[in-house]
Amino acid sequence: MVATTTRNESESNSSVGTFRLVQFGLFALVVVSIVNLLVLSIGLALVAFPAEFVGGPFGPLAVGPVVVNSAVAAIGATLVYGVVSRYSERPNRMFTIIAGMVLVLSFAMFLAPDLSGAPPNVFAILAVMHVTAAVTIVGILTRAMAQEGSPDEVSRTSQSIISRGAATRRGSVWEPTPRELHSTSTPRGPIWR
Structure with missing residues (x-):
């Protein structure tokens, strides 16, 4: 007699298919980039920032670095979620915990020499972008796992x-x-x- 059981999130052998993970990862990359650009636009419209932080192609609040860093975060999170979903009994919970720890560690970036002498409003907008990126990426990727009843x-x-x-x-x-x-x-x- 050959039988299989239905898959559900609490089983250790349940993982997200590669194609589905790539789809959700690309979606997360696009959405987090758009969300961070919106946060940046709102921040720039509300508060005056020094030119060295906004101007040029490599300033921390320039469009290029915001999009690139958002993309790197989304790709890294997608890879981590793929591994976690493969080996964890509760992948969404484990991934959320890991993402929270990475978010806290990402605030260490504020100690970078590039940001020395930056006014508090630069740190504030960067912190908001980090938090919105984490919430967006976690929210999208944790939906990649097919929930029972979906x-x-x-x-x-x-x-x-x-x-x-x-x-x-x-x-x-x-x-x-x-x-x-x-x-x-x-x-x-x-x-x-």
């Missing part, structure tokens, strides 16, 4: 029921009916290995 999960369950025909469900394990056990043909469908 349309994807319901669709897979429905397809396996239809393809199995007379199968019955006992607990969380699909078991063949006596008729299927004595069949000479090999059952076909997504749940048979």
